[in-house]
Amino acid sequence: MDLHKLRSFMKKVNERLETELSQAIVKLHAPQKIKDAMAYSLQAGGKRIRPTLLLATLHAFGKEMKYGIKTACALEMVHTYSLIHDDLPAMDNDDLRRGKPTNHKVFGEAYSILAGDGLLTYSFQMIAQDSTLTSEQKVKIIELLAIAAGPEGMVGGQVADMLGEKQELSIEELEYIHRNKTGKLLTFSAVAGAIIAGASSEQIDLLEKYAENIGLAFQIRDDILDIEGKEEIIGKPVGSDEGNVKSTYPSLLTLDGAKERLHYHTNLAKDMLRDLNLDTKLLEELAELIVVRNH
């Protein structure tokens, strides 16, 4: 599988997203300093998996990209804010992110906290001001984004992760962390795309399950990469999670067990797509990409 269609789609998504995100920051009436701090991390690249997932879902329904691009920007803002706050000295205390100095290393801790706060807040504004959606769609998308990102989602998962540090977790506890810390925002990406496309509740269910499974697969692959990956490729020390005595899929299931589980979730995700009966080529390739990616 050469993932040809997906790679060309991702290129288009990335270009469009760069432009939209950069315009979104430029037009803000705010001190230049906070705009710079927000833009620095937004433009630090990354895989743009969430926007791709949202826009590939729209594509499956034959809907144009323009209907999802603002929500895609909002998603990337929420994801970026979470990385900025995660990297803070009081949290993971990371100096590097994707091979570049982290936000607080460049702008200092205080501006970094505020850049995160600003991105999170602005994400809701982006959706509320999207002229391509109905008010009902906006309210639903805002509600789901807040649930996915807040205490019942990402924030709650982060807290559970911190509470579970330095202790042996059960596989259920580990899965709870990942379902919330990273899973719910990924699931939101697909569901938001479905809502924008006017999907039926059955279709939304299938896409939700698809995204849940690729979310878990994504995380398992992360854990595997952490052991197998090469430092120069992923840009952070290999095996750093193991050094912290942190529970991971390989540590709980063995490396082979983790790989088996990775394929289990990837296959389950593809089953959901088959039941959808839509043009889901991109979404299939996205599930595939997660298995083969090396960073």
Place this chain on the structure above:
Amino acid sequence: MDLHKLRSFMKKVNERLETELSQAIVKLHAPQKIKDAMAYSLQAGGKRIRPTLLLATLHAFGKEMKYGIKTACALEMVHTYSLIHDDLPAMDNDDLRRGKPTNHKVFGEAYSILAGDGLLTYSFQMIAQDSTLTSEQKVKIIELLAIAAGPEGMVGGQVADMLGEKQELSIEELEYIHRNKTGKLLTFSAVAGAIIAGASSEQIDLLEKYAENIGLAFQIRDDILDIEGKEEIIGKPVGSDEGNVKSTYPSLLTLDGAKERLHYHTNLAKDMLRDLNLDTKLLEELAELIVVRNH
């Protein structure tokens, strides 16, 4: 003026708000730790000026409190998140807030950052899930809240405040900081009330100007209190702003000049109310309260 009507209204608002806020946290499916950290600061009391302003505006239109209570909760969550993040070691590094240990002193810095993030995110969820409002009202209120709280409002004002530290500011620069750092969220409170009440755009304009002026009055009074106030009443060291060589209204205008400006804005606020021709007794008393309050 004994502010009798306002005080009894505020008592009712506070009681209702305590109940609603406490229920909002209890029902969250999230780790207890983050719920505790969020609830700790939400329940730390405070003047609840913003919810009062919103609900007093609703009252001026003869609308029941229930239509505004969720947005009032959201407002208090946003205000509380901003206090939690402001108090962090990397920001103001405050150990006490309203005479109690600050959030990070009790829960540690990492959970405190996340409690703030959680409250901010949850505030948008509260509004999106409010069953008493139309979708159009929710979208408008969410948009305005994001603008008031984000880079073009509170976050931007905080950044401008930090950039202006330890230098002599012009009165215009000081006013820019206050209009954004505290003013826009106060203005939002009145405007949100007006939107919920179905006010005309002329009425919204008048209420917006009223709130802008009491917002500035509020801040000037804060600066005056910082000099005149007694430590045991306000719960933080008197004159701490002056110790930091920070520009304040009294430092730029003299104490008498600041008092004059306080009355100027209070009177302007009352003029707006007169033009409204509604039952604005509560809003008048609120403007008055700001002048007489001693904490």
